[in-house]
Amino acid sequence: MAEETIFSKIIRKEIPTELLYQDDLVTAFRDISPRAPSHILIVPNKLIPTVNDIETEDELAMGRLFTVAKKLAQQEGIADDGYRLIVNCNSHGGQEVYHIHMHLLGGRPLGTLVTG
Numbered sequence: 001m002a003e004e005t006i007f008s009k010i011i012r013k014e015i016p017t018e019l020l021y022q023d024d025l026v027t028a029f030r031d032i033s034p035r036a037p038s039h040i041l042i043v044p045n046k047l048i049p050t051v052n053d054i055e056t057e058d059e060l061a062m063g064r065l066f067t068v069a070k071k072l073a074q075q076e077g078i079a080d081d082g083y084r085l086i087v088n089c090n091s092h093g094g095q096e097v098y099h100i101h102m103h104l105l106g107g108r109p110l111g112t113l114v115t116g
């Protein structure tokens with residue numbers, strides 16, 4: 001069984017955090033250390049540590065990350081200008097929290113390359 005992270009506590013509302021969205025599959029909240037004017041994390045409610053751990057049964061939740069990202073981008077007013085969605089995997093991918101999360105970043109030009 002994978003070890004829980006702070007995100008499980010946020011999902012269960014054990015840590016006071018403004019939730020921007022929550023349903024049966026995913027939860028979204030602002031990143032504590034924003035790297036852009038809009039920096040939101042969208043996470044599956046189920047603890048899946050990394051992309052390497054995704055199972056076929058998780059496909060609905062993984063798809064929901066995208067539909068919620070789209071909704072939140074519209075809500076933030078960044079949909080038309082554009083934004084970036086990032087999912088880091090393991091140490092070389094720069095993953096720090098081992099509970100899959102999609103970063104939604106926008107509100108300023110982000111450049112054309114993803115680099116270290």
Ligand code: 5GP
Pocket residue numbers: 006029030031032033034041087088094095096097098
């Ligand atoms: P990673 O590098 O794993 O893809 O991204 C983890 C993200 O989670 C980082 O951007 C970090 O700022 C954010 N983060 C870490 N701990 C917390 C927390 O307790 N609350 C919130 N809202 N964000 C967090």
